Structure formats: structure tokens, C-alpha cells
Amino acid sequence: ATGAGAIAVQIDGDNNRVVIGDQELTLERLHSRRATPENVNELLRTDVRATTLVGREDALADLDAWRRGPARIAVRCLIGRAGAGKTRIAIEACERAEAAAWVGAFIVTGELERFHDHANLLNWRLPQDVLLVVDNAATSAAVLKRWFTLIAPRRKDPEGGKLRILLLERHAHAEEGWWADLNRVQSLTSAGSADLIGGEVPVELAPIRSLEERHALLAETMRLAARLSDGDAAQSAPPPVGADKAFDARLGSDAIETEPLYLMMAGVHAVTTGAPAALALGRVELAKTMAGIERARAQAFATARGVPDEGAPFTRLLACITLQGGVPLSEVVGLAQEELAAMPAASDYSPERAAEHLLDYLPERETRLEPVRPDLIGEALLVPLVEGGRKRSREEQHAIVLRAHGRDPIGTVETLIRCARDLAGGAAD
Numbered sequence: 001a002t003g004a005g006a007i008a009v010q011i012d013g014d015n016n017r018v019v020i021g022d023q024e025l026t027l028e029r030l031h032s033r034r035a036t037p038e039n040v041n042e043l044l045r046t047d048v049r050a051t052t053l054v055g056r057e058d059a060l061a062d063l064d065a066w067r068r069g070p071a072r073i074a075v076r077c078l079i080g081r082a083g084a085g086k087t088r089i090a091i092e093a094c095e096r097a098e099a100a101a102w103v104g105a106f107i108v109t110g111e112l113e114r115f116h117d118h119a120n121l122l123n124w125r126l127p128q129d130v131l132l133v134v135d136n137a138a139t140s141a142a143v144l145k146r147w148f149t150l151i152a153p154r155r156k157d158p159e160g161g162k163l164r165i166l167l168l169e170r171h172a173h174a175e176e177g178w179w180a181d182l183n184r185v186q187s188l189t190s191a192g193s194a195d196l197i198g199g200e201v202p203v204e205l206a207p208i209r210s211l212e213e214r215h216a217l218l219a220e221t222m223r224l225a226a227r228l229s230d231g232d233a234a235q236s237a238p239p240p241v242g243a244d245k246a247f248d249a250r251l252g253s254d255a256i257e258t259e260p261l262y263l264m265m266a267g268v269h270a271v272t273t274g275a276p277a278a279l280a281l282g283r284v285e286l287a288k289t290m291a292g293i294e295r296a297r298a299q300a301f302a303t304a305r306g307v308p309d310e311g312a313p314f315t316r317l318l319a320c321i322t323l324q325g326g327v328p329l330s331e332v333v334g335l336a337q338e339e340l341a342a343m344p345a346a347s348d349y350s351p352e353r354a355a356e357h358l359l360d361y362l363p364e365r366e367t368r369l370e371p372v373r374p375d376l377i378g379e380a381l382l383v384p385l386v387e388g389g390r391k392r393s394r395e396e397q398h399a400i401v402l403r404a405h406g407r408d409p410i411g412t413v414e415t416l417i418r419c420a421r422d423l424a425g426g427a428a429d
Helices: 040-044 057-068 086-099 111-118 137-156 177-182 193-197 211-227 245-252 260-273 275-279 283-303 309-323 329-340 351-361 375-387 394-407 409-423
Strands: 073-079 103-107 130-134 163-169
Touching: 040 211, 040 260, 040 283, 057 073, 057 086, 057 163, 073 086, 073 137, 073 193, 086 103, 086 130, 086 163, 111 137, 130 137, 137 163, 137 177, 137 193, 177 193, 211 245, 211 260, 245 275, 260 275, 260 283, 283 309, 283 351, 283 375, 283 409, 309 329, 309 351, 309 375, 309 394, 309 409, 329 351, 329 394, 375 394, 375 409, 394 409
Parallel strands: 073 163, 103 130, 130 163
Antiparallel strands: none
């Protein structure tokens, strides 16, 4: 076999079948998941899309213009802090792409690597236009670079559909790190990943600046959270715009956090404290409050099913799954077995039973059991559960982390880095 992208196949034995040229890339249409939230955690989840998107028309219009551009293949990177709304905007962009007869979808965990290993990307042709979203792109930077290098020569092809690749990440720097490596010129004689990026610079998601838009999101979240509070809500709406000058000044100030997740967490908290008191709290304080609500819900779920020690083994398993960023469905029982063996008080709680409870509690995504999300709340939940209070030694804490690392090194390290960024507040310990 000669020539670029040529393939040679040798078959030994009978009844074999080889298919070349129609490898499928498995994608996730997150925009098809809109649902009515059944609890506060679901209200805050991006993929549920319980609240109306506000303050993002300019960002969506910019993505629409980029998608419609003349280039055969184009890459864009959208960055922003946890809760800034990157994933929500990408979901909306996929929905808008599909309305324009494109395929718009997220790529599932590990699928980039699998497809790269099995598909002949040199001769890959798209039958239609595709918008592909890669969340937490830094984790996939190595395989993305290989992908981009292989498909860069196709960027001027006159045939086939257009390909748009939208990368989502918290940070991306031109001089160092994953984006700089992806955009580094490797050869002056052949096209590479830098040629595919073509001078594109990461786009930082702007905050929601309008007082009216901030108020609308806060009010809608309070209304929905009040419905989910089983009659415990003291308030279901913030003061109207113009009714409380001090509140308007606080809500409209750039001194407060302006990410959608912050405003939504404040909205949930406000149904019991009032909106002014909720906005007096910082982002991490609100995340810890939301994590406390989720922990109480998990404990109630577990104790109702007879889990010993007030549901503690179950909540610890939730923390372990969240620590490693989720777990393949095929490995849930093994994870439960390993962790429960380290908990003497859980001797009456079988791994099989624990796995059933976890599958009933956590959402599934393709072949994986998801962690507690949003990420910020999952982080605020797992840290105290791993720390375990004064009775748990440093050695025991480290053992929990190391077991998670043994099961999923990349997922665990990524979560630890996010915890440090989001929760440490500059404290070295």
C-alpha cells in the first residue's frame, strides 16, 4: 500500500468482516436534555437548563458568525471561571446549529482518543456540517494536538462538510500551558495544529453586566427554588428593580460575583434568607451552603434505604466518585468494594447494594456515572467528606485520594486542581 493515508489489511480465518471509511464518532446532544428540575441540585445543573438564558445574546451571535464563516475547519476556545456559563452557551450554540441543519454536539469522555486510534483521519470526510464541543479541553490537549495535526491539511479541501471545534476551559494562556502547546508551530514545511487554529485567541466569557438581566436570573431561580422547597420558602422573589436602592446597588455592582452560577446559588439561598442577605455571601460560601443542601439530601436518601451510620458510607462514596470525575458504569461495584473495605462501620453495607443506590442517585452519561455537579458544588461537597473531621488522620485522607488516583489518575488530578483554584482562596494548606 502506498500513498498518504493508505491502509493495508491482512485477514486470517473465516467469517471476518472489515469496514473502512465509515468510522463513527459518538457524540452527545446535551441540548436534548432540557428537563424540569426535581430538586435544588438539578435546578443548578447546566444540562437541565431550568432557567432562561440571559445576557448571552452577543456571545451566541458571535459563535453563530464563527460557525457560518467560510473556513472548512475552524477552532475556537471559550474560557471562563467555574459557573461562568461556558457549557450552557455551548449547549445553546449546538441547538442553534441543529436548527440550521448542522450536527451540534459534545464529544463524550474518551471518545476523542478512541476515534483517533481507530479512524483514518487523513481521509476523513464529513457528510454534513458539524459543530463539535470539547469540554474541559486541557484534559484532552494531547489527543487534540494529534487530531489537529492530522486534519490541518484538509482545511482547504473544497469537498465535504464544515467542521467547527469549540473548546471550553477555565484558563488558556498564549505563552504557556495547554493552549500555548496546541498553538505552537512545529514545522515550517507542513501544516500542524497551529495552522488549524490560525491565530485564534481564547475568548473570555464576559460577565452579566445588566442589572435587569441579573435581577431576572435571580428572580427566576428564587421562584423555581421556592417550588422545590416543600413549603419552607420564606420568600420567592427579590425586591423589584427600583424598590430598594441599596439592594439595586449591590446587585448591579461589579464588586459581586457576576457568573450565572453565583446568581443562581444566591437565588436558592435567598428563599430562606432573603435576597439581600444571600448577596452578602461570597461565591465559595454559597457553594458550601449548596453543598450542605446536597449532603443533607444524600443522607436522607441513604438513611431511607437503611444505610448504616446515618448514611455516611453512601455520602463518602459520592465524594469518591466526584473526586475522580465520575466512574464507568462497569466499575461502580469495584469502587464501592474498595472504599467500603476501608470503612469498618460499613461492614453491613454490601458493594452491590451501594452500587444500586449510587445508580439510583447520580445521573448517568453514556457509559459513565456522573459526579455531583455543578463542579463547584461537587468540590465543596467532597472536600469535607474526604477530610472527615478531626477523627480522620492525614494518612487516612491521603489514602482516600490515592485510591481515587489509582482508579482514575487524570480525573482525580483534574479535580484536585479545580478544588485548589476554586476553594483554596490562596491558602497554601
